[in-house]
Amino acid sequence: ERFSALGPLALLPLPGEYRRSVVWPVKKGTEAEWLGEENDQHFLNALQQTYGDRAGKFEKTGKRFSYPLSQVLAHKQAVGRVVLMGNAAHTIHPVAGQGFNLCLRDADVLVRFLMEQLAKSDDIGAPENLLAYEQSRLKDQQRVIKFCDSVVRGFSNQNPILKLLRNTGLIAFDVIPGVKPLVANYAMGLKA
Ligand SMILES: Cc1cc2nc3c(=O)[nH]c(=O)nc-3n(C[C@H](O)[C@H](O)[C@H](O)COP(=O)(O)OP(=O)(O)OC[C@H]3O[C@@H](n4cnc5c(N)ncnc54)[C@H](O)[C@@H]3O)c2cc1C
Known part of the structure; x- marks a missing residue:
């Protein structure tokens, strides 16, 4: 990952020795926003200039697409017998690659809550149990959200x-x- 003036630029491994996925969040309304629509050579030049030589020479690009990134946080994650999880509960900036990790920890904790109910032969969908799950996850979720936010702000x-x-x-x-x-x-x- 490179923290460039245009925005954080990350290369992620894909199957195949030399293939990489490029993730490049840029600010709305900046020159960089148009990179996705420029011709391939223009994009490759900008990519090479920004990333440098550490990953070798960028030779080809596949189809590029862009979409708005926005933080979405549900006001409530447990209501009645329903639990919101994953991006539906918290969509965060991909800058530090934390979103999916956070979802896995949520899932792990929810399973423990459900297993405890099962062990007691209690109702696994009991609203108070799901609320207790939500409460137990807030601290970790807020820590990650703050961390990603401070990386975005600090590096831009x-x-x-x-x-x-x-x-x-x-x-x-x-x-x-x-x-x-x-x-x-x-x-x-x-x-x-
Ligand atoms: C560019 C980028 C890089 C990332 N890198 C990392 C990383 O390195 N590490 C990490 O931990 N996390 C990373 N994340 C975050 C990670 O991708 C998400 O946290 C994770 O995908 C959330 O999983 P999800 O199943 O909740 O949601 P999604 O993966 O968004 O899945 C939701 C699915 O529901 C479908 N859907 C939506 N609406 C409907 C509908 N009405 N009917 C039917 N289907 C519907 C969508 O098409 C989608 O397939 C990254 C995110 C982005 C954007």
């Missing part, structure tokens, strides 16, 4: 002091032993 701000601070932070992240696993654990929800 072009203030020179902030730029210096975040570049120093990224170098520290790369070279100081122990920092990467710490951040990875935080992102996986292992240390809240």
Whole structure:
């Protein structure tokens, strides 16, 4: 992932040695918004210039498409005997790749709540049980939402002091032993 002036640019692995998926969130109304519609060579040049050479030379592009990204948070995730999960409960910015991980943790906790009810031969759809599930997930969900929001804000701000601070932070992240696993654990929800 590259944090460019145009927006965070991520390359994700696809099957096949050299194929990658490109995710490039850009601000509405900026020049970059049009990159998706420009001709292939223009796009490849912009991609190469922004990403640099670390992933090699970008030679071909497939069909590109764009859609608006917006944070959507349900006011309630458990009502009566119904539970909202996944993106229906919380759609967050993909900048830190946290959305699906969060959904998995929600699912894991819900299963535990249902298993406890089953073990007691109680009604698994009992509204108070589902409400208790919702309550137990709010802290982790809010932590992830704040984290993604602060990454988006922190990395899109072009203030020179902030730029210096975040570049120093990224170098520290790369070279100081122990920092990467710490951040990875935080992102996986292992240390809240
Ligand atoms: C660009 C991008 C990169 C991401 N990268 C990561 C990552 O690296 N790591 C990570 O953890 N998360 C990532 N996420 C987040 C992750 O994709 C979502 O958290 C996850 O897909 C949510 O799963 P879901 O099943 O709730 O919703 P979705 O995956 O959105 O599935 C909902 C499905 O319902 C269908 N649907 C919608 N409305 C209807 C309807 N009325 N009738 C029938 N079907 C309907 C949709 O077509 C879709 O197939 C990323 C998201 C984006 C946008």
